[in-house]
Amino acid sequence: MMRSGRLFRDGVATFALLAILALLALKMNNRPEIVQNGKFYVIDGDTLSTNGERLRLKGIDAPEYRQRCRRDGADWACGEEARRALATIIKTAAPECRGQERDRYGRLLVTCVAGDLDINAAMVRRGMAVSYGGYSNEERIARQAKAGLWAGDFERPSDYRREEHTTHADGNDPIAGLFGYLRQLVGWNAP
Incomplete structure (x- = not known):
């Protein structure tokens, strides 16, 4: 009996949390043009x-x-x-x-x-x-x-920007340049 009450309470809490998240998402999408x-x-x-x-x-x-x-x-x-x-x-x-x-x-x-x-x-x-x-x-x-x-x-402009950012961020630091090259080689780019 106690277990079913607990499941009911958890279900209600989950539903309430999802409802709040849905309302927040709706509010965020309701920006004026x-x-x-x-x-x-x-x-x-x-x-x-x-x-x-x-x-x-x-x-x-x-x-x-x-x-x-x-x-x-x-x-x-x-x-x-x-x-x-x-x-x-x-x-x-x-x-x-x-x-x-x-x-x-x-x-x-x-x-x-x-x-x-x-x-x-x-x-x-x-x-x-x-x-x-x-x-x-x-x-x-x-x-x-x-x-x-x-x-x-x-x-592509996005590739050009990424290369420019890497070039300017690394400057003359050979270690940073090496890490930049390795990041580019494996396809990992930090945001």
């Missing part, structure tokens, strides 16, 4: 700034501003080109950017439109960014057309 419009400053091919706040275009990853790629056997400044492409797109009409999540750097993750044009999708379709969880159809179109990055060889 933030809308930004007006003048934007282009930082790079997937980052904008307005009123002192940085906005990261959601679902895409563009080359870093200093990143270089290869096309027709020659280097080209694909990062600068991605920045120029985004600047050109946002000049066509007054963009509106919406989002409610933030990335680990505190940037608002946004989807931007200018009139009927989805700016995030346009960057991927023009080959100036790769899909990062949402624009795979546009990436397929860019690949087939050999547009932008797909016209030659390039390092």
Whole structure:
């Protein structure tokens, strides 16, 4: 008799805990959508700034501003080109950017439109960014057309950042460089 009472009590406690966790999760997902419009400053091919706040275009990853790629056997400044492409797109009409999540750097993750044009999708379709969880159809179109990055060889922006971080973090310390190399060799990267 005592055992069944204990099981009942534990079941009720477990149910209550799960209910509290569900309510917390619901509350966290209920963030208000933030809308930004007006003048934007282009930082790079997937980052904008307005009123002192940085906005990261959601679902895409563009080359870093200093990143270089290869096309027709020659280097080209694909990062600068991605920045120029985004600047050109946002000049066509007054963009509106919406989002409610933030990335680990505190940037608002946004989807931007200018009139009927989805700016995030346009960057991927023009080959100036790769899909990062949402624009795979546009990436397929860019690949087939050999547009932008797909016209030659390039390092994925996330790989480029990882290498840059490893290079700058290790500096001239040969031991740190060796450990960085071993981490890269076994595929383990610290966040």
